[in-house]
Amino acid sequence: xxxxxxxxxxxxxxxxxxxxxxxxxxxxxxxxxxxxxxxxxxxxxxxxxxxxxxxxxxxxxxxxxxxxxxxxxxxxxxxxxxxxxxxxxxxxxxxxxxxxxxxxxxxxxxxxxxxxxxxxxxxxxxxxxxxxxxxxxxxxxxxxxxxxxxxxxxxxxxxxxxxxxxxxxxxxxxxxxxxxxxxxxxxxxxxxxxxxxxxxxxxxxxxxxxxxxxxxxxxxxxxxxxxxxxxxxxxxxxxxxxxxxxxxxxxxxxxxxxxxxxxxxxxxxxxxxxxxxxxxxxxxxxxxxxxxxxxxxxxxxxxxxxxxxxxxx
Amino acid sequence: xxxxxxxxxxxxxxxxxxxxxxxxxxxxxxxxxxxxxxxxxxxxxxxxxxxxxxxxxxxxxxxxxxxxxxxxxxxxxxxxxxxxxxxxxxxxxxxxxxxxxxxxxxxxxxxxxxxxxxxxxxxxxxxxxxxxxxxxxxxxxxxxxxxxxxxxxxxxxxxxxxxxxxxxxxxxxxxxxxxxxxxxxxxxxxxxxxxxxxxxxxxxxx
Numbered sequence: 454x455x456x457x458x459x460x461x462x463x464x465x466x467x468x469x470x471x472x473x474x475x476x477x478x479x480x481x482x483x484x485x486x487x488x489x490x491x492x493x494x495x496x497x498x499x500x501x502x503x504x505x506x507x508x509x510x511x512x513x514x515x516x517x518x519x520x521x522x523x524x525x526x527x528x529x530x531x532x533x534x535x536x537x538x539x540x541x542x543x544x545x546x547x548x549x550x551x552x553x554x555x556x557x558x559x560x561x562x563x564x565x566x567x568x569x570x571x572x573x574x575x576x577x578x579x580x581x582x583x584x585x586x587x588x589x590x591x592x593x594x595x596x597x598x599x600x601x602x603x604x605x606x607x608x609x610x611x612x613x614x615x616x617x618x619x620x621x622x623x624x625x626x627x628x629x630x631x632x633x634x635x636x637x638x639x640x641x642x643x644x645x646x647x648x649x650x651x652x653x654x655x656x657x658x659x660x661x662x663x664x665x666x667x668x669x670x671x672x673x674x675x676x677x678x679x680x681x682x683x684x685x686x687x688x689x690x691x692x693x694x695x696x697x698x699x700x701x702x703x704x705x706x707x708x709x710x711x712x713x714x715x716x717x718x719x720x721x722x723x724x725x726x727x728x729x730x731x732x733x734x735x736x737x738x739x740x741x742x743x744x745x746x747x748x749x750x751x752x753x754x755x756x757x758x759x760x761x762x763x764x765x766x
Numbered sequence: 767x768x769x770x771x772x773x774x775x776x777x778x779x780x781x782x783x784x785x786x787x788x789x790x791x792x793x794x795x796x797x798x799x800x801x802x803x804x805x806x807x808x809x810x811x812x813x814x815x816x817x818x819x820x821x822x823x824x825x826x827x828x829x830x831x832x833x834x835x836x837x838x839x840x841x842x843x844x845x846x847x848x849x850x851x852x853x854x855x856x857x858x859x860x861x862x863x864x865x866x867x868x869x870x871x872x873x874x875x876x877x878x879x880x881x882x883x884x885x886x887x888x889x890x891x892x893x894x895x896x897x898x899x900x901x902x903x904x905x906x907x908x909x910x911x912x913x914x915x916x917x918x919x920x921x922x923x924x925x926x927x928x929x930x931x932x933x934x935x936x937x938x939x940x941x942x943x944x945x946x947x948x949x950x951x952x953x954x955x956x957x958x959x960x961x962x963x964x965x966x967x968x969x970x971x972x
Binding site: 605654655667691692693694696697698730732733735737740744747748751752755758759761762765 | 799800801802803804807810811812844861867868869870909912915923925926928929930934937941944945948951952
C-alpha cells in the first residue's frame with residue numbers, strides 16, 4: 454500500500470505540467486518579446502530575401518530598450534504597440550514610421566483621476582514656464598528627461614534619499630554631461646558641470662546629497678517635484694537657503710518625508726536628520742534651551758563673582 | 767615689587783596665542799554656521815565654512831606642536847594628575863574661589879615653579895587638552911570627510927551623531943574659554959596673568 458502511494462506521487466511529479474513561463478508570463482510580456490528580440494539586444498537577425506541569407510546586424514544604440522529597465526519602470530504593463538504604431542509589426546519597418554507622433558505625459562495622464570496625486574496638469578504649467586520649454590519650445594518634450602521606457606517614480610517613495618538624488622541627477626546629467634544629447638537642442642557648447650560648480654564648497658558631497666533641481670528649479674507649492682527649471686542667473690547660490698532652520702530642502706528634496714513624518718523628539722527638521730546632516734538646518738530644540746541655560750548660568754556666575762571681588766577688595 | 771617666576775617658555779606662549787586665536791575663530795564661525803539665519807547672518811555661510819575648516823586644520827597642527835613640546839619637555843609634569851586626595855584638593859580650591867577669595871584668604875595652592883596650576887585648573891586643563899580637544903579634532907576631521915563616518919549607528923544617522931557630538935564638545939570648550947578668561951583676571955592684578963602670557967614671567971601674589 455505504502456509503496457503504491459509513493460509510486461503515485463512519483464508519477465505525479467513526472468507528469469509534465471505547464472511550464473513556469475506559461476503560467477506566469479503576462480500577455481504583454483509575451484507579445485513585447487516580438488519587438489524586444491531585436492530592440493532588447495545589441496544585435497538582431499533577419500533573413501534577407503535579396504541576398505538569400507541570414508543577416509546579423511547591429512542595433513542602433515538609441516533604439517535599444519533594456520527590457521529589465523522597462524519592466525521595472527512605471528510603464529511596465531504596456532504593450533509596445535499601445536504607444537507605437539501596429540505597423541511596426543511589419544519588418545522591415547516602413548521609413549515613415551519614424552515620424553510617428555510621440556505621446557506626451559498629458560496625452561494619457563491629463564485629467565486622469567487615478568494619477569491625480571501627481572498633478573500632471575500643474576507639471577505641464579510649470580514645465581512651460583521653465584527655461585527648457587521657453588528656450589526650446591516643442592522640441593523639448595517630457596521624454597527629454599523622463600524616458601518612457603525606463604522611468605521610475607523616485608521622489609514619492611520610501612527609498613533612501615541618496616538613491617533618489619542619484620536617480621534624479623542622472624536625468625539632468627543625461628544631457629548636461631552628454632554632448633551628443635545636449636547638441637540635439639542647441640549649438641552651444643555644453644558647460645562642464647564640475648567647473649561651473651567650482652564655487653560650491655565640498656562639491657562632491659553636495660552632488661551626492663542634493664538634486665540639481667534643489668537650486669535650479671523654482672520651489673513649487675503644489676508639486677512634490679518642482680518642474681520650473683530656472684535660468685542659470687536665478688539659481689540658488691546662498692548657502693543659508695538650505696543651511697538654516699527654515700531650510701528650503703524641506704520644501705523640495707525632503708518634502709515627501711516632511712509630509713509623511715512629523716518632527717520628533719524636539720528636533721527641528723527631523724525629516725532631514727534621518728538621511729543627512731545639514732549644518733544650520735539640523736537643530737535640537739531641547740539642546741538649544743539647555744545650552745542657553747548653561748551659558749546664561751556661567752555668565753551670571755562670572756558676573757556675580759566679579760562684582761563680589763570688586764566690592765570685597 | 768613681588769616675586770616673578772619664569773613659568774611660560776617661548777614655545778608655550780606662541781602656542782597659547784595661536785591656539786587662542788584659532789579657538790576664537792572656530793567658536794565664532796561655528797556659532798555662525800549652527801545658527802545660520804538668512805536674515806541675520808553673523809558671517810556669510812561659505813566664508814564661515816572656509817574659516818572654520820582652515821582654523822580646524824591649523825588647530826590640529828597647533829595641537830600636535832603642543833603635544834610634542836608638552837609631552838617631550840618639563841611642562842609635562844604640570845599636567846600629571848594625582849588621583850589620591852584629588853577630591854579634597856578640588857574642594858579646598860573650590861571653597862577658596864567661592865568664599866576665601868572674598869575674605870582675603872591666601873590661595874590654598876599658590877603658584878610656584880613646582881606647581882603651575884591649582885588642582886581645579888589642572889583637572890580642567892587635562893580634560894580640555896587631553897580629552898576635549900582630541901575629540902573635537904577627530905569629529906571635525908570626520909565631518910570634513912563624511913564618507914568615513916558609519917552611515918547608521920544604533921538606528922541613528924552616524925553623521926548626525928558625529929555632528930551633534932562635535933557641536934556639544936564645542937559648546938563645552940567655549941564655556942571653558944569664558945571661565946578661563948575670567949579666571950585669568952584673578953592674578954596679582956587683573957592684567958598681570960595676561961602680561962605673563964606675553965613676557966613669560968608670572969607675578970606672584972605678595
